[in-house]
Amino acid sequence: MSKDSNSISQRKKEHLELCLTGEVSFKEKRNGFASYDFKHYAITEVILKKISFKTDFLGKKINYPFLISCMTGGTEESEDVNTKLAIAANELNIPIGVGSQRHALESTSFHKSYKIIRRNAPHIPILGNIGASQLVLFESFKPMRKIVELVNADAMVVHLNSLQELMQKNGEPNFTGLLKTLEKLVKNLDVPIIVKEVGAGISKDVAKKILQTGVKGIDVAGAGGTSWAGVETLRKKEEPNYFWDWGLPTSYCIRKVYKLKNEFDFFLIGSGGINNAVDMAKAFALGADISASARTVLIQLDKNGIDGVISLIREWFEVVRKILYLTGSSSIRDLQNHKLIRKDKLI
Numbered sequence: 075m076s077k078d079s080n081s082i083s084q085r086k087k088e089h090l091e092l093c094l095t096g097e098v099s100f101k102e103k104r105n106g107f108a109s110y111d112f113k114h115y116a117i118t119e120v121i122l123k124k125i126s127f128k129t130d131f132l133g134k135k136i137n138y139p140f141l142i143s144c145m146t147g148g149t150e151e152s153e154d155v156n157t158k159l160a161i162a163a164n165e166l167n168i169p170i171g172v173g174s175q176r177h178a179l180e181s182t183s184f185h186k187s188y189k190i191i192r193r194n195a196p197h198i199p200i201l202g203n204i205g206a207s208q209l210v211l212f213e214s215f216k217p218m219r220k221i222v223e224l225v226n227a228d229a230m231v232v233h234l235n236s237l238q239e240l241m242q243k244n245g246e247p248n249f250t251g252l253l254k255t256l257e258k259l260v261k262n263l264d265v266p267i268i269v270k271e272v273g274a275g276i277s278k279d280v281a282k283k284i285l286q287t288g289v290k291g292i293d294v295a296g297a298g299g300t301s302w303a304g305v306e307t308l309r310k311k312e313e314p315n316y317f318w319d320w321g322l323p324t325s326y327c328i329r330k331v332y333k334l335k336n337e338f339d340f341f342l343i344g345s346g347g348i349n350n351a352v353d354m355a356k357a358f359a360l361g362a363d364i365s366a367s368a369r370t371v372l373i374q375l376d377k378n379g380i381d382g383v384i385s386l387i388r389e390w391f392e393v394v395r396k397i398l399y400l401t402g403s404s405s406i407r408d409l410q411n412h413k414l415i416r417k418d419k420l421i
């Protein structure tokens with residue numbers, strides 16, 4: 075392994091460890107869902123058993139509109155994590171993302187940690203992943219094709235992590251040429267492109283610029299869950315960090331980006347601090363087509379294994395089923411029909 079790939083691998087290992095053991099949540103800022111309540115619909119005629127969560131995603135049928143967010147790959151530990159997450163995703167028949175595949179382009183030593191996902195989940199949608207700061211440096215799209223092939227990806231995710239790069243020791247905070255590169259990438263890659271943040275959120279203005287390049291999906295990955303400024307601060311063992319709580323809350327991002335549905339054909343992924351069923355349902359109600367979580371799923375896997383992850387997601391959707399019933403919504407789409415009310419308007 076080269077010095078570079080060694081240090082990426084070490085970083086990935088520390089990310090996993092810190093996300094499992096460190097205090098890496100936002101300190102004061104929240105995802106914003108607590109400002110809303112569901113509108114109780116006293117004359118509901120919805121039949122609980124008839125509610126189905128099955129939907130289409132990236133040309134495949136999935137059982138729940140839920141994505142296990144991009145997390146890991148490129149270390150010894152990540153092979154085990156990805157194997158287990160893939161087994162859970164396969165059993166649930168839901169999509170899963172891989173962590174940044176940068177390491178796979180620098181060394182073949184941990185290719186298995188990525189490939190293992192498709193091996194354990196032959197039919198579900200799998201999302202490849204690369205950082206914007208790497209993407210802008212590629213001289214051709216050959217590396218992108220290589221990483222799509224490595225995981226047999228149904229879509230490629232480009233992650234925007236300007237804050238994390240800025241906070242990271244030896245980070246690369248440079249996205250120069252990103253929008254032009256995205257435009258070319260969309261035309262040159264055989265799979266759709268999704269753009270995501272990693273916890274600082276995507277505003278409506280930013281989403282619009284991204285969608286103008288032809289990108290098919292936006293994952294807002296807003297503030298209120300895992301703080302990547304926090305993770306990098308703990309890695310550097312430095313305090314204080316004035317940017318720990320930087321970012322746009324998830325609920326705000328979903329609500330604003332959803333408005334672009336009038337102009338663009340895209341799917342909206344609501345993530346960033348989705349740590350329980352009620353917040354997930356509120357993400358749907360504000361306009362998310364699909365919801366996603368990262369660290370909560372990782373923690374559940376660590377504590378309760380594959381079965382724990384499977385039961386958690388099933389439980390969450392049983393709660394969503396009840397919320398649909400109580401709000402008189404026959405489907406998640408129906409839940410987007412003014413079923414939320416701001417708490418300050420309830421007086």
Ligand SMILES: Cc1cc2nc3c(=O)[nH]c(=O)nc-3n(C[C@H](O)[C@H](O)[C@H](O)COP(=O)(O)O)c2cc1C
Nearest residue numbers: 143145173174233272295299300346347367368369
């Ligand atoms: C251990 C770990 C590793 C991550 N690595 C990546 C990554 O390589 N690429 C990426 O796009 N996002 C990565 N993320 C960010 C998540 O996909 C997600 O956007 C972010 O953590 C916010 O979601 P959460 O609050 O549910 O954790 C990682 C998250 C975790 C917990």
